[in-house]
Amino acid sequence: QIFCERHYLEKIRPRCAACDELIFAPEYLRELSQNWHMDHFVCTACSAPLAGTKYVLHEDRPHCVTCFEQQHSNVCDECQKPIGINCKDLSYKERHWHESCFVCRECKKSLLQQPFGSKHEQIYCGDCYDNLFGTRCDACSEVFKPGQRKLEYKGKQWHETCFLCSKCLVPIGTKSFVPKGEEIYCSECYEVKFATRCVKCCEVIIENGVMFKDEPWHKTCFTCNECKIELAGTSFLVRDEKAYCRECFGEKFSHKCTVCTKPIIGQQTTRFISFEELYWHTECFVCVDCKTRLEGRGFIRDGPDIICGDCAKIKLSAEIEA
Incomplete structure (x- = not known):
């Protein structure tokens, strides 16, 4: 193989x-x-020899312990x-502590291996954090512990075991409930009470x-006193x-028309005509012979019948001739 002088x-x-x-x-x-x-193996900051001594790397460069602690720790x-x-360097959210601090x-109390919380740049053990800042139950005033179920309604909060019906004092839990003023009722107690x-x-x-008459009725219960037909949404008396x-x-209370024998219903609002002990619908009050309507006109009673003046004259003439 062939090498340059440097690599050789x-x-x-x-x-x-x-x-x-x-x-x-x-x-x-x-190293x-x-x-x-x-x-030549020296501290990057002060050039002190590092051979045989403890050193620390920072950004891949060796530093003596003194320089590292002064400049980078x-x-x-x-x-x-x-x-x-x-x-030991203990850190949380870019903050650092000595183990003893x-x-x-x-x-x-030491927070090593303990649950803790942070508030306003300070750290607290779980108990102190709860006592100082924890949300409290509106019923028992105790703090909600981690893992405890919280029930909320209109800005108030309860432990599940503290959210009680105001009447029976049984925990409502996730069942339906009805508010009344400042009190809470389960459905059963609300029905009984209100x-x-x-x-x-x-x-x-x-x-x-x-x-009806300022009293409540079921629609199916508001019926005619006689035939029991439902009256809601109908005309009734x-x-x-x-x-x-x-x-x-x-049928029960109205007068009967002398002519058609049907009840004259709603006597205070229905137009009708009465004479002595007899009653007529206005449309039934007609001459028995010529059927002329006699409302507002003179008439003559002939037994249960009524006749107009003209028919009465004719009838009278016939009787005289006979």
């Missing part, structure tokens, strides 16, 4: 990484995967002193309710505080 000589002797000269001395250093003259967040290479700000009940069946009205459909009211 490197086959024979090592080359110093500092001065780039061949090393002919019998003793030399092998950082390179070869060095004994007096982290500063303890607690005592503001450099953290030497012989000390990594303590709770409040109780000074829910609207039908005046007829006394059961809770959940849907399809109607009001009232007698003695009881509701009736128009048909039953007419």
